[in-house]
Amino acid sequence: xxxxxxxxxxxxxxMIYAPMALGVLIAxxxxxxxxxxxxxxxxxxxxxxAVVTIAGYxxxxxxxxxxxxxxxxxxxxxxxxKLRINPILSGIxxxxxxxTINYVIxxxxxxxxxxxxxxxxxxxxxxxxxDTMYKRFRALMVALSGDRKFDNNLSVLILTALIVAALAxxxxxxxxxxxxxxxxxxxxxxxxxxxxxxNADRARVGGIMISNALVAFSGAxxxxxxxxxxxxFGNGMLVVGLASVIxxxxxxxxxxxxxxxxxxVAGSLIYRxxxxxxxxxxxxxxxxxxxxxxxxxxALSLPLVRRLIRERRAEKEVEAP
Amino acid sequence: MSxxxxxxxxxxxxxxxxxxKLALDNVNLEVEDGDFITVLGSNGAGKSTLFNAILGKxxxxxxxxxxxxxxxxxxxxxxxxxxxxxLYQNPLRGTAPNMTIEENLALAYTRRASKSFFAVNRRDSxxxxxxxxxxxxxxxxxxxxxxxxxxxxxxxxxxxxxATIARPELLLLDEHTAALDPATAEKVQALTxxxxxxxxxxxxxxxxxxxxxxxxxxxxxxxxxxxxxxDVKGEERASLTLRDLMDRFRAAAGExxxxxxxxxx
Numbered sequence: 348x349x350x351x352x353x354x355x356x357x358x359x360x361x362m363i364y365a366p367m368a369l370g371v372l373i374a375x376x377x378x379x380x381x382x383x384x385x386x387x388x389x390x391x392x393x394x395x396x397a398v399v400t401i402a403g404y405x406x407x408x409x410x411x412x413x414x415x416x417x418x419x420x421x422x423x424x425x426x427x428x429k430l431r432i433n434p435i436l437s438g439i440x441x442x443x444x445x446x447t448i449n450y451v452i453x454x455x456x457x458x459x460x461x462x463x464x465x466x467x468x469x470x471x472x473x474x475x476x477x478d479t480m481y482k483r484f485r486a487l488m489v490a491l492s493g494d495r496k497f498d499n500n501l502s503v504l505i506l507t508a509l510i511v512a513a514l515a516x517x518x519x520x521x522x523x524x525x526x527x528x529x530x531x532x533x534x535x536x537x538x539x540x541x542x543x544x545x546n547a548d549r550a551r552v553g554g555i556m557i558s559n560a561l562v563a564f565s566g567a568x569x570x571x572x573x574x575x576x577x578x579x580f581g582n583g584m585l586v587v588g589l590a591s592v593i594x595x596x597x598x599x600x601x602x603x604x605x606x607x608x609x610x611x612v613a614g615s616l617i618y619r620x621x622x623x624x625x626x627x628x629x630x631x632x633x634x635x636x637x638x639x640x641x642x643x644x645x646a647l648s649l650p651l652v653r654r655l656i657r658e659r660r661a662e663k664e665v666e667a668p
Numbered sequence: 669m670s671x672x673x674x675x676x677x678x679x680x681x682x683x684x685x686x687x688x689k690l691a692l693d694n695v696n697l698e699v700e701d702g703d704f705i706t707v708l709g710s711n712g713a714g715k716s717t718l719f720n721a722i723l724g725k726x727x728x729x730x731x732x733x734x735x736x737x738x739x740x741x742x743x744x745x746x747x748x749x750x751x752x753x754x755l756y757q758n759p760l761r762g763t764a765p766n767m768t769i770e771e772n773l774a775l776a777y778t779r780r781a782s783k784s785f786f787a788v789n790r791r792d793s794x795x796x797x798x799x800x801x802x803x804x805x806x807x808x809x810x811x812x813x814x815x816x817x818x819x820x821x822x823x824x825x826x827x828x829x830x831a832t833i834a835r836p837e838l839l840l841l842d843e844h845t846a847a848l849d850p851a852t853a854e855k856v857q858a859l860t861x862x863x864x865x866x867x868x869x870x871x872x873x874x875x876x877x878x879x880x881x882x883x884x885x886x887x888x889x890x891x892x893x894x895x896x897x898x899d900v901k902g903e904e905r906a907s908l909t910l911r912d913l914m915d916r917f918r919a920a921a922g923e924x925x926x927x928x929x930x931x932x933x
Binding site (some may be wrong): 524525527528529531532535536538539540541542543544545546577583 | 688721745746747749750753754759761762763764765766767771772774775776778779786787793830831834865
């Protein structure tokens with residue numbers, strides 16, 4: 348693949364994972380609560396989407412995947428608020444339980460391809476690829492451009508970018524409405540929310556549901572794009588999301604929610620570009636997780652390092668005559 | 669008319685453990701409409717626990733709480749919150765640091781706000797600006813500033829506004845000026861008194877300052893060991909000297925207060 352092709356591929360992947368970065372943003376930055384459900388809700392979005400797509404409803408599949416993620420979030424939220432279980436443990440519990448549920452959704456197997464057995468005109472049984480949103484959109488692009496070789500990654504990028512833009516705008520608006528502001532405030536000072544006669548538990552559960560719905564939506568998008576669902580795909584997803592959010596922050600800061608939303612999407616794109624560069628210099632694919640973890644550590648330590656450098660410099664200035 | 673009635677409040681924390689503590693021991697109190705009660709008592713006397721009981725932060729073992737005509741004993745904290753405002757010693761407790769002043773006020777105003785799609789709307793903001801202007805801290809021109817950038821005193825003043833903005837029936841002040849420097853404390857205290865007077869709020873104020881306890885408000889109660897051990901108002905209170913109050917305090921608390929006496933003397 349040429350350089351343009353590599354960049355296009357990275358950007359289309361980045362867009363697909365952008366809703367997940369938004370979900371992580373809501374959990375870690377807005378609600379200020381670590382949520383490990385994310386690894387599981389990504390996969391549940393994938394699995395539900397796969398099953399519904401195979402049944403022949405590729406658009407409904409995305410919504411179903413999203414709803415499944417919201418339900419996973421509801422479970423974690425109720426564990427946190429009703430049973431007062433530690434947030435991290437709540438997430439781990441839901442994630443662990445989800446593994447079984449995902450396995451059942453996939454019909455007792457660990458992966459599922461978006462295809463269906465069919466009998467052709469000659470009476471031979473064969474596998475037919477399921478119709479997906481991306482397939483339809485590419486057909487539309489081909490029809491519009493008249494180019495039969497219209498780049499698949501470009502088609503994926505255009506469609507996903509449109510969806511993500513709409514999602515991000517919706518989210519940005521939502522956070523300035525009353526329920527949205529209650530969610531933000533709950534992450535900022537829960538006691539103050541309660542004394543403002545707002546049910547902070549409900550705001551918290553709502554926030555966790557939205558967060559996981561977004562993560563699951565990413566899983567659903569990826570499922571339709573790569574045409575299969577895999578039970579183990581969610582491992583380390585949280586770190587990927589965190590890396591995206593943190594990278595975005597380095598470039599855009601974290602002054603407002605709107606800026607946070609933009610930076611999470613941008614972070615997801617940049618993260619995929621970094622990975623693409625790493626692949627280009629022949630990093631083996633199994634090194635991705637370590638790289639992701641290293642990026643997060645690096646980005647998280649940046650403020651401390653900066654402060655140390657500043658202090659060192661200030662010391663020197665004092666010493667100098 | 670009485671605005672707040674506490675009937676036989678009882679609460680034991682960590683029952684059945686070596687740390688068992690009887691925090692409220694049959695507390696009865698009838699607060700008249702417009703009363704400004706100062707609450708005295710040494711550490712662990714049950715003052716803050718009493719406030720938390722009124723705020724609904726925990727379930728009582730026994731007793732009932734009536735606010736106006738309404739029995740709020742079983743209401744959850746956020747359900748009764750818009751009838752009761754509260755200010756704590758720590759100015760950080762009452763405000764959300766990463767949200768703007770305007771957003772903080774809009775949130776506190778939730779129950780009374782004008783209907784609008786966005787939480788912050790022009791009509792309410794104009795009202796907030798007026799209220800902020802009355803604080804004389806210049807905050808009315810900084811409504812888009814994040815709360816976290818204000819000083820402790822400014823944040824406490826903003827908290828005071830937030831605690832009273834939804835027009836509660838009752839205001840609880842838990843040593844709300846204790847963490848501020850003397851000049852700022854005085855300012856916030858004056859502000860408090862003005863707002864309480866203007867809105868004719870019924871108010872309970874915990875303080876460790878005996879002088880303030882006598883000169884401020886209309887009535888003084890003293891707590892010890894989870895009980896109200898002294899309750900004075902009217903002429904008797906007007907003729908009370910600091911020394912009288914100290915004696916009462918000592919009598920109530922017994923020997924254990926020798927150290928405090930030195931501190932307070």
